[in-house]
Amino acid sequence: xxxxxxxxxxxxxxxxxxxxxxxxxxxxxxxxxxxxxxxxxxxxxxxxxxxxxxxxxxxxxxxxxxxxxxxxxxxxxxxxxxxxxxxxxxxxxxxxxxxxxxxxxxxxxxxxxxxxxxxxxxxxxxxxxxxxxxxxxxxxxxxxxxxxxxxxxxxxxxxxxxxxxxxxxxxxxxxxxxxxxxxxxxxxxxxxxxxxxxxxxxxxxxxxxxxxxxxxxxxxxxxxxxxxxxxxxxxxxxxxxxxxxxxxxxxxxxxxxxxxxxxxxxxxxxxxxxxxxxxxxxxxxxxxxxxxxxxxxxxxxxxxxxxxxxxxxxxxxxxxxxxxxxxx
Ligand code: PEP
Ligand code: MG
Numbered sequence: 047x048x049x050x051x052x053x054x055x056x057x058x059x060x061x062x063x064x065x066x067x068x069x070x071x072x073x074x075x076x077x078x079x080x081x082x083x084x085x086x087x088x089x090x091x092x093x094x095x096x097x098x099x100x101x102x103x104x105x106x107x108x109x110x111x112x113x114x115x116x117x118x119x120x121x122x123x124x125x126x127x128x129x130x131x132x133x134x135x136x137x138x139x140x141x142x143x144x145x146x147x148x149x150x151x152x153x154x155x156x157x158x159x160x161x162x163x164x165x166x167x168x169x170x171x172x173x174x175x176x177x178x179x180x181x182x183x184x185x186x187x188x189x190x191x192x193x194x195x196x197x198x199x200x201x202x203x204x205x206x207x208x209x210x211x212x213x214x215x216x217x218x219x220x221x222x223x224x225x226x227x228x229x230x231x232x233x234x235x236x237x238x239x240x241x242x243x244x245x246x247x248x249x250x251x252x253x254x255x256x257x258x259x260x261x262x263x264x265x266x267x268x269x270x271x272x273x274x275x276x277x278x279x280x281x282x283x284x285x286x287x288x289x290x291x292x293x294x295x296x297x298x299x300x301x302x303x304x305x306x307x308x309x310x311x312x313x314x315x316x317x318x319x320x321x322x323x324x325x326x327x328x329x330x331x332x333x334x335x336x337x338x339x340x341x342x343x344x345x346x347x348x349x350x351x352x353x354x355x356x357x358x359x360x361x362x363x364x365x366x367x368x369x370x371x372x373x374x
Contacts, residue, residue, distance in 0.1 A: 051336045055086060059335050065343045067317060069335060070126070070325035072303055073118075074098070086332060089125030091325020092187070092251065092303040093118060095170065096134050104142050105166065111173030119177055119184075126183050128251070128301075128325075129174050130230070131167060131200075133189035135159050137267055151265065156190025156230075161199055171204050175211040175222060184225040187251060191229040191236060197246045201227060232256035232304075237285055244298045251325070252289060254304025254312070258282050277306040278359040278366070283315060287354060290319040301325050310337045311366035317343065318350035340373045 060066045070091030075098065098114055099106060106114065118127055134140050135155025147153040160167040171186065178184035188200050204227060212222040229236070229243065232253030236243060243250075254277050259266040261282055264275045276282075286302075293300040301323040306312035308326030313334045316324060326334060349369045353362040 051332050054332050054336045054339060057335070057339065059086075059338060061317070061338055061341050061343045061346075063342050063344065065317070066322070067338055068323040069331055070128075070301065070303075070323060071328045071331060072325050073328070086335060087125075087328070089122055089183070090118065090127045090129075091301050091323065093127065093129045094133065095130055096132050096138050096140075099132060099134065099140055100138065102142075105140075105169075108169045108173050108176075111170060112176045115174055115177035119181055122183070123181060124183060126185055127178075128185040128187050128228070130187040130189055131157065131170055132160050151259065157188050157196050157200060158190060158192075161196060161203075164203055167200070167203055168207050171207040172211055175207055175225065178225065179211075179215050179220045179222050182223045184223075185249065186225045186227050188227075188229045189253070190233060190256070191243075192233045193235070194239060194242050194246065197229060197243060201246065230256075230303075231289060231300075232260070234260050234285070237288065240289070240292045240298075241296065244293075244296050247298075249299040249301070250289070250293060252286065252300065252302040252304060252321075254282075254286070254302060254306035257285065257304065258306075261285060276359045277304070277312060278315075278353075278362040280354065280356050280359065280362060283350075283353055283362065286316065286321075287319045287350070290316075290321050294320055299323070308334060310334065310370055311363065313337060314341060314346050314366055314370065315350055315353060315362075317341075318346035337370065337373075341369075345369060 059069045068088045070089050071087045072092040073090055074094040133156045135145050135153060136151045145154055174184060174186060191197060215222040226248035228247050228249035228251060230253045231250050255266055258277045262274060262279060264271045266275055302316050302321050303325040307316060307324040308330035313324060349365055352365050356362045
């Protein structure tokens with residue numbers, strides 16, 4: 047099987063019946079991604095900037111961050127590069143910025159923290175913009191958005207940083223291009239405000255890990271409830287399907303960047319819903335491409351119809367696995 051998967055390198059990412067899917071990678075340290083980018087991925091769908099922050103003993107300075115982000119653009123000067131602003135808190139602590147809370151997953155994480163510390167946010171966004179001078183492929187993504195007001199405030203700060211960096215660039219005879227700005231869909235409240243949010247952003251990206259955690263009220267890292275944590279839950283599938291439908295109707299670009307996109311059954315169901323961009327860990331990419339190249343989209347849609355009618359995640363798993371096995 048491994049050999050058959052390796053043989054997929056370089057082949058087009060499309061289903062048997064010719065539906066193309068854009069495969070992107072999730073990264074957090076540039077080195078790990080470069081070799082995969084060269085062959086199979088069309089860019090970075092999620093760069094988790096908190097990972098390099100977590101490996102240090104203090105906040106990286108603006109120039110340190112510029113150097114870091116430049117390395118990513120150097121590997122990917124043309125393909126899309128989605129840099130997510132700092133998503134600390136929850137299960138991702140910074141050793142030098144302790145956050146002690148009783149319910150960290152419901153607490154001060156993602157944009158909630160960085161909007162309370164605009165100096166941290168501005169330095170980071172400035173560094174992203176500096177690193178992208180002369181390039182047109184920067185996408186800035188906001189994690190853990192709950193409300194429209196957070197997006198408005200974050201965009202105001204991004205606008206301020208853009209103005210500053212753009213003036214500096216001009217003095218040096220360089221051009222800073224507008225980044226595209228998007229948000230993660232991972233807090234359930236946003237599912238009910240997609241039209242309002244769509245007016246403010248250029249793209250959405252579904253974080254199926256947190257969306258599953260918050261829809262099911264199941265801690266994604268707690269082994270005691272690990273069996274309850276599943277994106278195959280029919281309620282989660284229904285939420286994902288609704289996102290796909292609404293985004294298609296509104297014409298808003300949407301990616302799925304949670305782990306579900308890197309699982310064969312997950313990718314199958316997401317493609318059937320109509321998601322055409324999937325971002326995943328580099329080590330899953332070829333496997334998913336192989337799955338995709340062996341399925342027929344209309345069959346996948348039938349599997350999805352069945353899954354959406356199912357009572358339990360076990361029934362969903364049974365029908366997705368049955369179909370995947372039938373395809374080899
Ligand atoms: C997610 O929540 O699905 C996601 C991609 O972000 P993270 O795993 O970094 O929270
Ligand atoms: Mg998340």
